[in-house]
Amino acid sequence: xxxxxxxxxxxxxxxxxxxxxxxxxxxxxxxxxxxxxxxxxxxxxxxxxxxxxxxxxxxxxxxxxxxxxxxxxxxxxxxxxxxxxxxxxxxxxxxxxxxxxxxxxxxxxx
Numbered sequence: 001x002x003x004x005x006x007x008x009x010x011x012x013x014x015x016x017x018x019x020x021x022x023x024x025x026x027x028x029x030x031x032x033x034x035x036x037x038x039x040x041x042x043x044x045x046x047x048x049x050x051x052x053x054x055x056x057x058x059x060x061x062x063x064x065x066x067x068x069x070x071x072x073x074x075x076x077x078x079x080x081x082x083x084x085x086x087x088x089x090x091x092x093x094x095x096x097x098x099x100x101x102x103x104x105x106x107x108x109x110x
Contacts, residue, residue, distance in 0.1 A: 004035035004039065010054045014055075
């Protein structure tokens with residue numbers, strides 16, 4: 001099942017019309033119609049807006065298109081916070097450095 005097919009299935013389950021969905025997301029009705037008619041998918045920048053309108057997580061929306069995901073957990077971190085800065089710094093580390101950092105975190109907990 002494609003993402004757009006999943007969106008229409010969720011809209012049907014929630015009894016949301018294309019017009020209501022368009023108003024809730026700010027996505028043009030013609031674009032929504034194109035997803036159905038041309039069998040295209042929404043752009044990536046619209047996924048979170050769509051999830052909010054349908055009251056689902058990104059995983060729930062994408063689950064039929066994602067293969068072999070055992071368990072997915074995600075968190076939202078506000079840009080400009082120390083937590084955000086820490087994650088950005090951690091992403092820049094290589095595998096060995098990340099393992100050392102995790103070891104250090106474990107030692108701090110003791």
